[in-house]
Amino acid sequence: MPYPVFKDNREFINALKANNDLVTIEQEVDWDLEMGAIVRRVCERKSASPYFKKIRDYPGFEALGAPLATYKRLAIAMGMKPDAFVPEISNEYVKRTTGDPIKSILLDKKKAPCKENIWTGKDADLFKLPGPMVHDGDGGRYLATWHFVVSKDLETQAVNWGMYRQMVFDEKTMVGPVLPFSDMGKMFYGKYVPKNKPMPFATVIGCDPLAGVAACAPSPIPEDEFTGMLMGAPVELVKCETCDLEVPAHAEIIIEGEVIPNLLIEEAPFGEYTGYRTSPREPRTVYRIKAITFRNNPILTVSNMGVPTDEGQLLRSFSLGLEMRKLLESQGIPITGVFMLPESTHHMVVVGVKPIYSNIASQIANLVFGSKLSPWFHMVIVVDEETDIYNKDDVIHALATKCHPIRGIRKYEQSVGTPLYPFADPEDRKWSRGAQILFDCTFPLHWPKSDLPIKVSFNNVYPKEIQEKVLQNWKNYGFKD
Numbered sequence: 172m173p174y175p176v177f178k179d180n181r182e183f184i185n186a187l188k189a190n191n192d193l194v195t196i197e198q199e200v201d202w203d204l205e206m207g208a209i210v211r212r213v214c215e216r217k218s219a220s221p222y223f224k225k226i227r228d229y230p231g232f233e234a235l236g237a238p239l240a241t242y243k244r245l246a247i248a249m250g251m252k253p254d255a256f257v258p259e260i261s262n263e264y265v266k267r268t269t270g271d272p273i274k275s276i277l278l279d280k281k282k283a284p285c286k287e288n289i290w291t292g293k294d295a296d297l298f299k300l301p302g303p304m305v306h307d308g309d310g311g312r313y314l315a316t317w318h319f320v321v322s323k324d325l326e327t328q329a330v331n332w333g334m335y336r337q338m339v340f341d342e343k344t345m346v347g348p349v350l351p352f353s354d355m356g357k358m359f360y361g362k363y364v365p366k367n368k369p370m371p372f373a374t375v376i377g378c379d380p381l382a383g384v385a386a387c388a389p390s391p392i393p394e395d396e397f398t399g400m401l402m403g404a405p406v407e408l409v410k411c412e413t414c415d416l417e418v419p420a421h422a423e424i425i426i427e428g429e430v431i432p433n434l435l436i437e438e439a440p441f442g443e444y445t446g447y448r449t450s451p452r453e454p455r456t457v458y459r460i461k462a463i464t465f466r467n468n469p470i471l472t473v474s475n476m477g478v479p480t481d482e483g484q485l486l487r488s489f490s491l492g493l494e495m496r497k498l499l500e501s502q503g504i505p506i507t508g509v510f511m512l513p514e515s516t517h518h519m520v521v522v523g524v525k526p527i528y529s530n531i532a533s534q535i536a537n538l539v540f541g542s543k544l545s546p547w548f549h550m551v552i553v554v555d556e557e558t559d560i561y562n563k564d565d566v567i568h569a570l571a572t573k574c575h576p577i578r579g580i581r582k583y584e585q586s587v588g589t590p591l592y593p594f595a596d597p598e599d600r601k602w603s604r605g606a607q608i609l610f611d612c613t614f615p616l617h618w619p620k621s622d623l624p625i626k627v628s629f630n631n632v633y634p635k636e637i638q639e640k641v642l643q644n645w646k647n648y649g650f651k652d
């Protein structure tokens with residue numbers, strides 16, 4: 172095996188512990204706001220992952236909070252050294268996910284831990300699972316905050332894994348938003364609803380960490396095979412109890428059922444990834460459940476969306492940026508890198524480029540704004556190779572000094588957006604309409620070389636031998652850092 176893989180959430184928890192990135196909470200915590208508040212504070216302080224051993228009213232159930240909310244945890248999940256730098260993790264991710272997809276394999280049900288307990292009929296009751304009240308003001312208890320929903324295309328049979336939040340409505344019903352441009356949205360609203368056919372689904376909670384990474388990545392590769400590529404080994408799947416879908420055999424909890432066409436039930440409000448509560452309570456997509464299967468002592472995974480940085484923001488930024496990098500590279504654009512800032516709640520991306528021809532920044536913006544990735548972000552900053560795309564100070568400096576306040580800014584007034592954009596007016600949110608903007612931080616090519624402002628930095632204005640001398644003597648001068 173080329174790199175370590177965690178077959179399941181439990182092996183990952185052990186790895187977090189071994190890397191001092193886990194706090195095991197033996198004291199009982201309340202599913203009603205307390206657990207959510209702990210996870211929220213963990214995200215805002217970038218603390219270790221909380222592992223809840225006792226949840227009020229739910230003996231035998233455990234929970235893991237903020238499983239992937241930092242680059243350190245992402246590096247651990249990838250089997251890399253915990254202090255790997257973002258560019259290293261990015262390069263490794265691109266390397267693993269370029270090439271041949273790795274097909275999943277099917278396990279016998281007897282070998283699948285997720286079948287250790289099976290609830291059907293009256294037993295399949297959503298209130299028997301410790302769904303937390305995540306934020307005060309939420310419209311209900313959200314069981315599925317770090318999970319994915321499996322579904323199958325009615326015509327092509329293509330399988331999709333995607334994260335779509337789910338609120339418990341009653342014992343047998345969950346409800347949540349499925350955006351019309353998402354893969355599941357296109358499948359359900361475009362194919363099942365017109366034929367008035369229920370769509371089988373399976374919600375997978377507490378899977379191995381890289382399946383979660385894959386489920387929220389906007390890759391064209393089927394997510395189970397994408398997970399296999401990230402893991403360097405095939406994912407082990409098992410058949411569902413009540414439908415023709417397959418789910419990861421080592422997941423903690425599986426909820427099976429059908430998405431109901433032509434019926435909507437009210438959902439939300441909910442604290443969202445933009446760091447605001449944006450969606451009003453509104454009729455949304457309905458999931459009717461038929462079975463729940465789970466491992467002994469199942470461990471629920473809990474994400475808490477809000478101000479940065481939660482795992483959705485971190486991983487969506489990471490994978491959106493890297494899918495953009497693949498797209499731009501595949502078109503032969505001479506980029507030096509792409510980095511989407513998680514603190515921008517994946518709204519802002521920085522693209523580094525060698526500006527070897529005029530208007531290259533516009534070409535980049537047109538490509539990324541024109542791609543499938545575009546509804547999720549609206550700001551592109553293009554910088555030249557002088558700027559370190561991973562260094563926020565450097566990016567802000569380039570933005571404030573190289574971007575002409577009129578010529579350097581290009582506006583795209585009509586675009587696909589999300590209903591969650593806090594800046595959009597309510598009518599735009601209702602119709603998923605957005606707007607986008609490019610900040611071109613490259614100096615125009617037609618300027619004479621002698622007129623180009625020279626960047627005054629240690630790396631730029633000293634001869635190499637002086638730089639080396641200073642670096643070699645740095646500690647001798649008395650500096651500690």
Ligand SMILES: Cc1cc2nc3c(=O)[nH]c(=O)nc-3n(C[C@H](O)[C@H](O)[C@H](O)COP(=O)(O)O)c2cc1C
Pocket residue numbers: 316317331332333334335336337347348349350351352353354355386387388389390474482483484487
């Ligand atoms: C934690 C989390 C929650 C999300 N919740 C939703 C949701 O409720 N509805 C939705 O349409 N997209 C949601 N998304 C975005 C989708 O998961 C995202 O589009 C994903 O990549 C699915 O991609 P696909 O639609 O291209 O398959 C969420 C993402 C994350 C990380």
